[in-house]
Amino acid sequence: MAGPLGRITRHTQNLLEVARYGGLRTGELPSEFEIADRGVHHRLRRYVTDLPADAPAIVLVPPLMVSSEVFDVSPQASAVRTLAAGGVQPWVVDFGSPEHEPGGLDRTIEDHVLAVDQAVDFVRKETGRPVHLAGYSQGGMFCYQVAAYRRSKDIASITVYGSPVDMHGSTPFKVPAPVAQTGARLLSGTANRYSLPGWMTRTGFRALDPIGAVTGQISFLWALHDREALLPREGQRQFLMRDGWVAFPGPSLAYVLEQFVLHNRMLSGGFSVAGRAVSLADIDVPVLTIVGEVDEIAPAATVRAIRQAAPRAEVYELSMRAGHFGLVVGSAAIARTWPATAAWVKWREGQGELPEEAVAVPETEASPAPRERLEHNLELAGSIAELTARRIAEEAAHPVRRIQRLFTPAAQIPRVARAVGLRGSTHESLATVFDRRAAHASETVGFLFEGLVYDYGVINDRVDRIVRGLIIDGVEPGDRVGVLMATRPTALALIVALNRIGAVAVLLRPDGDSAREAALGEVSRVYTDPAHEALRPAGIPGKAFILRGGAESADGVNDLEVKEQDAPPLPKWYRRNPGRADDLAFVFFTGHRARTRMVRVTNGRWALTAYGTASSAQLSDRDTLFSVSPLHHPAGLLTAIGGAIVGGSRIAMLSDLEPETFWAEARRYGVTAVSYTWTQLNALVEAAPNPAERDHTIRLFFGSGLPRGLWRRVTERFAPAGVLEMWGSSEIGAIMGNVSGTKIGAVGRPLPGSAKIRLARFDLETGEIARDASGFAIPAAAGELGLLMASDKATVRDLDAQTDVFAPGDSWHATASLFRRDADGDYWLEGVVEEIIQTVAGPVLPAPVGAVFEELPNVTSAVAYPLTDASGTDVVVVALSARKDVGAAALTAAAWRLPAQTRPAIVHLVDEMPLSSAGRPAGTVIRSAGVTGPAWRYDPKRDEYRPMTKAALAKLAATPPA
Known part of the structure; x- marks a missing residue:
């Protein structure tokens, strides 16, 4: 009986110890370290070793919900001890327990990234050499983000352990991507108000493998009689069961859900750190990924996506049969992960060979399209029916209801409804839509320019300050005000401010005859940026103007921004956003020298194009638009900017399309759509291949005037991106779009809300419309050349209409554009009469x-x-x-x-x-x-x-x- 009695006695004693202390007392002490540096949100540990001062160093970064002790769980499972034994000096970023730190539960992802950034600076200064970064799970994501934010400065290499990059391609636990994204969308708006406490993160982790958690506890309790057998793993057990979990701050959780789960910006780029746009494509240092073959939290595909996200980096992979936690803690980690990490660091320092198990990942010449791009293209193709339906507004008693019965995606119904429902008295304008967007998402990034990010709320506040400045300067509703600027946030803010007052923005062309255009536009004053001040017509008052701060700061030229407390009360005549659909809003110019003429655009014409673009291009908050078209061209302000604001997309503004920098900026901003006019894309197509071009995130190029040959070259080189060619009459509310993109060269069919159009047979010999014996215009048959005639919807009020054109009593506006319509009903632009x-x-x-x-x-x-x-x-x-x-x-x-x-x-x-x-x-x-x-x-x-x-x-x- 001595054997069984002794076993029961030992079991009882150990059980009482577990009940009292939460586990067996191992007597083990953590590895010794010193706090080398402190920041607002972190402490930097330098572990005490016997290594020489010039030994290579590595900075380890833990994830948010796990304590920094994950790298030193116990003497038997200690990353820092294994690294030191391998000749590498370990440093650890300690974020502490947010629930016990001042303001810890209010921390953002940016706070953690900047903490790691500070640690890099400190270690770089202490060691005198570039820093090797390594991170576990989200800690690896921090490493990627810091390297991208620093553009790889002072980074020697990056090692990650189960750190996901593509959150859409392969979601954790095989949750369908749409389900994960829907959940992220629902939770992201409220998550910033609620932090996840440590017990919840611990319980959540254990719930991922409930059977394993239960069986593990049963095995532990069953073996309590054998203390010696349990002690080597007791530190690891207590870490997992109790000590290793800390709270997840609410603002950080909201950012992860919105930016990485919903918008997948780790892969596509375009997240922000300290007001700067960041993309992993800026990483150009070697990367080692440790991949768990049975990791359900970070499946292998999500980790391997770094190859696509960072095309300039050399990527190596070490694959091992381990789960998420087993990558860094446990016997497999001690035997393989940390020795390989030490060997990797020493190899990069020129002190050894590449670890045998680390395999170089080859560059991908052409990889499958990201799922979201494929979904976008399928959705776009599926929308052809309702977007190209002929004369919906005229042929149905309830057009919106009819569209709903057709195949319209739910997200497009409100946009189509607004386009179809526009009336001359409707209060709809650029300023109105901008106001709505800012009110709906004031803290959402709306604009990206020269590497910096601007929230909608910030820009809208600046618009209001410009409004005060304009009013002080004497601008009133109906005034025609010249704008002579490059494409930049300043110009857009000024245009919106003029529209908010009810003034008319006359968009002068930098390469045009500004004096002639100012005279035609009857401008009372001209505002410029510093670069174009010399082009301001003589004798017309005005100012050079640029937004305060950021990439656009300039001394002495920001005199239009007036804060509310510095301005006199607004005059009684001022009404915010007074513009109606039939009010003149903008004046553009076309032609040169003596052939220069005005193109007048109403608020309704702007809105029709904006809603039509957003619907046909399927623009949403998942998109970032690269606005290449200049603002002084209708395609820039109406199609690109208008479509993006209506669609809720972010706008990355580009002053000039430079092939040398285009792809770096496109990846940095996470661009998914690019606007164009005419041959702007030619420089991009003819440029030498760029590494950042591989696995790009662009799904669509859209605009007008794209030549057929260039169209083919664009789709061949940048596949699977498609092309959406559009056409709109300058002063009449007719707009067409080639939504399917299958007929290269065609401008497609009228979009919902467009004016009714018809082709009148045109005689090139006489330069006139062909007429029948009764004097009525002969409709052009399929394949025949015809002059485009349009109804008067969203048309400038004083534009003369022709009556009795096709039948007695009808009324049409004649455009100058000549088209052919094929047997399928698609239109092909052939030219204009004056040419x-x-x-x-x-x-x-x-x-x-x-x-x-x-x-x-x-x-x-x-x-x-x-x-x-x-x-x-x-x-x-x-x-x-x-x-x-x-x-x-x-x-x-x-x-x-x-x-x-x-x-x-x-x-x-x-x-x-x-x-x-x-x-x-x-x-x-x-x-x-x-x-x-x-x-x-x-x-x-x-x-x-x-x-x-x-x-x-x-x-x-x-x-x-x-």
Whole structure:
């Protein structure tokens, strides 16, 4: 009986000890350390070792809900002791227990990232060398974020243990991604008010494996008689069961849910730290990922996504059969994880070999599209039915109800309803929508510019300060005020402020004749930024203006921002956002020199385009738009900015499209959609491959004027991103979109809310609409050229309408645009009336001619224009920019696709295609420069192009252009 009695006695004694102290007293002491540095939210531990001062060092970062003792659970399971034994000096960032720290439960993710950033600075100064960072779970995410925030400065390498990057591709515990995202959306708004206490995080972790937790406790209790067998693992057990868990601050939890779970910005980029936009694509130091093959919290796919998120980094992987906790604590971790980490650090320091188990992860030439991009594209394709339905507003008694019955995604119904329901008296304007957006999400990042982030609320407050400044400066409702600025937040804030007052923003072009445009626009004053102050027309008052602070700060030029306490009371006439849909809001300009003309846009026209863009492009708060189009072009303010604000998307503003920096900024901002006008994307397509281009997050390019050849090159190079080509009449509320993107070159069909449109057959010979015997316009049949006629919805009030056009009593506005409509109902833009070239062979529309040559393999851009030859008659000339010489045979083959009478008389190369500020090839500039060669002349007898001699070119140059 001595054996069983002794066993019972020992069991009872140990059980009483567990009941009294929470576990067996092991007598073990933690590894010795000193507090080397302190911050507001952390303490930096330097562990005491016998290592020399020049030993390589590593900074270990714990996750939020687990205490820093995870790296020193017990002498038998101590990361810091194993690292020291391997010749690496350990440092540990200790965030403490938030519930016991002053303000700890109010900590944000940014607070933790900046704490690690401070630790890096300290260790770098102490050791005199770049720092090796290592983090467990969310601690590894902190390491990534710090390295990205610092642009890898003073970082030698990064090691992570079960740290997820792609929160959508493979969610924990195989929870469906839509379910996880829906939960994140529901919780993110309230999570910042509630912190998770330590007991809850502990219980949650144990609940992930309830059977294992129960069986583990039963096994422990059953073995209580054998103290010696239990003691080596008792520290680990107590850590998991009691000591290792701390509270998760509410604001940090809300940020994780919104930015990483919902918007997946660890993968796509675009989260912010200390007011700066951050992307993991800025990491260019080696990364070692320790992957758990049976890790349910951070599945292997979520960890391996660092390859896509950081395309410039060398990525290595060590895979082991372990769960999430077993990666850093336990026998497998002591045997493999920490020795491999020590070896990795020493290898990077040139003191050893790469660990045998660490395998380099190859770069991905082309990887599958992220799931969210695929979902977006499928959703976009599924929306064709309702977005391209013809004449919904006129053919249904209840258009919104009809759209709901069709295939409209639920998120688009309110937008379509607003577009369809616009009336002249509707209070809808840029300022109104901006106000609504700021009220709904004042603390949400709305704008990104030059690496900095701006919340909607901050920008809206600045708009109000600019309003006060404008009123003090004498601006009143109805005044026409010139804006001559680059595309930047300052310009947008000023435009919104003018719209908020009820004034008209006259958008002067930096490359236009500002004096002529100011006269046409009847402006009373002109506001500029410092770069364009010299272009302000003489004799017109104005100021140079830029937003205070941030990337746009400048001394002495911020005199329009007036704080409320510094301003006199607002005048009695002031009403916030008074604009109605039929009020004139903006004036744009088109043409050059004597052909410069105004394009007037009402609030309703702006709203129609904004809602149409947001609906057809499926823009949402998941998107970040790269606004490449300039604000002085309708596509910039109406399509890009308007669509993004209505859609709730973030706007990354770009002053100039520079291929050298485009991809770095796109990854930094997490760009998913890019606006364009004309050939702006050409520079991007022709640029050398960029590492950040791989696995990009862009799902859609949208805009207007994209040439067919460039369209193909964009979709081929940047697949799976699609193209949404749109078209809108300048002053009439007609808007079309090629929602499916399948017909390259087509502008698609009218969007919901668009004015009713119809094509009147057009005679190029006479330059007039073809009419029947009764004098009514003949509708253009499928395939026939027609002048686009539109109803008067969202149209400038004083724009003259034509009556009795197709039938007695009807009323239509004539545009200047010529289209063909195919048998499917899709529209194809052929040109505008004023561009028709009258040649000896007959009238020619230049746009289709240039399009044929632009599609040649080596041609990057083409433009057709008229040139008066020595006989005094106009001929068609095509200018090409090309990667290399284009042969006569290729030109002849292209010309054969055109009717004989439209083939250009001369084709010539230019060194660089001159472009307008909106990216449109400038035929007038080329015409003024003359044909210098290489050039080819069309020989109608041989039906081929032949090179022009120097003498022929000289003779041509002697004829001044008309």
